[in-house]
Amino acid sequence: METKIISDRRNPLFGRREIDFEVLHEGSGTPDRAQVRKALASKTGGKLDSIFILDLLSETGTNRSLGRADLYESPQIAEKTLPKYLLIRNMSPEDKAKIEQQKQKKAEEKKEKKAPEKTEKKKKAAK
Numbered sequence: 200m201e202t203k204i205i206s207d208r209r210n211p212l213f214g215r216r217e218i219d220f221e222v223l224h225e226g227s228g229t230p231d232r233a234q235v236r237k238a239l240a241s242k243t244g245g246k247l248d249s250i251f252i253l254d255l256l257s258e259t260g261t262n263r264s265l266g267r268a269d270l271y272e273s274p275q276i277a278e279k280t281l282p283k284y285l286l287i288r289n290m291s292p293e294d295k296a297k298i299e300q301q302k303q304k305k306a307e308e309k310k311e312k313k314a315p316e317k318t319e320k321k322k323k324a325a326k
Contacts, residue, residue, distance in 0.1 A: 202235070204220050222264045224262055232289055236268075
């Protein structure tokens, strides 16, 4: 996998660098975001937790992908600026699994709370 930076613009208003890049991946499918983030971190000299992939698109039958990424001065700025779904999309697989477990726990707690309420309503209606 070879990464080329096409353009690198500085955006001082948002405290970030906006990077357009190309990834050549001969003999394999589109690389995942974690691999691309690592490649961009080594190429730009930025920290891994400050790089966020916005787009990564491949055309059918080609061995190259074009993408856009933002390299923030700090992860805290990114958390304030980027939508939550992009933050989750750029997390490591371990962190994504933790968030999924938290969502499942919350869903189970909601089900447990709703179940007693329904039985109480049925008892009142029966009287």
